[in-house]
Amino acid sequence: MSFTPTAEQDQAIGLYASGDSMAIEAGAGTGKSSTLRLCAESTTRRGSYVAFNRAIVDEAKEKMPRTVGCFTAHSLAFRQVGKQYAHRLGGARMRSHDLAKFLGLDGKFLIHYGSQVKPLQPAFLAGHAMRAVRTFCNTADPVIGRQHIGYIDGIDLPTEEGKRTYGNNNAVRDLIEPALHKAWADLSRTTGKLPFSHDCQPPGTLVRRVVRYGGGVAGAGVYEDVPIEQIREGDRVVSFTMTQRRGYVRRAGRLVTAAGQRDYAGHLTTVRTGRGRTSTYTEAHKCIVRPIR
Secondary structure: OOOOOOHHHHHHHHHHHOOOOOOOOOOOOOOHHHHHHHHHHOOOOOEEEEEOOHHHHHHHHHHOOOOEEEEEHHHHHHHHOHHHHHHHEOOOOOOHHHHHHHOOOOOOEEEEEOOEEEEEOHHHHHHHHHHHHHHHHOOOOOOOOHHHOOOOOOOOOOOOOOOOOOHHHHHHHHHHHHHHHHHHHHHOOOOOOOOEOOOOOOOOOEEEEEEEOOOOOOOOOEEEEEEHHHOOOOOEEEEEEEOOOOEEEEEEEEEOOOOOOOOOOOOEEEEEOOOOOEEEEEOOOOOOOOOOO
């Protein structure tokens, strides 16, 4: 290295040489990468550098000695476990009708909403079940269950104070919960039938960030289209929500709680407009367009 290690870095190198497990707590810009490189260069033993972000791993490959292998967490997981499921990655999507039938949700479910009777279609129920599976995958919970099923707006009358009620939602959860276990059991088998998908979008995908929400007043909001790799935790981005009757755009945006990068192997679709704009999507995402009037 071209600099003199600090006292804390010297201490880290000494502890590393002991061979015991250790954890170093450090904030942004405090020299984490240089400390790890110093530790790596202090021995001839082989080691691994693991990070979530692909760009960070690529940078580490240029700086770390040859004794250190640099990997994303996803690539390590794929090497040990994921390769057993490789044939299901990037495969054909299952039609909503077939998905509902596979999950045992192929009948209409009628709910009472005040004086109305609303049918929940099998495709909607199946999609709601698979969203619950994705929610479970983003938690540390050991077992999937009804707690991962999201609330459905528009099927339960609110209280006079505008608070949520749960009568119909609980009935839907009772109906869907067995489908969750069936879906997870299938996804856990190498011979399962449900396709795998990556919930990621490639660099350059334009995302509409909310600079200032106009409160529903036309022309009062301020938005900017930025590449997805520029989105950070704490940003608000315009999103699309699908209900049992229709889909709509949330112009107030939703809060980004985490941002990262991961590997993707599959088909990409590029959409081009007459004005020269392009955006690319994986098969797991919807592209929202508006007709020119």
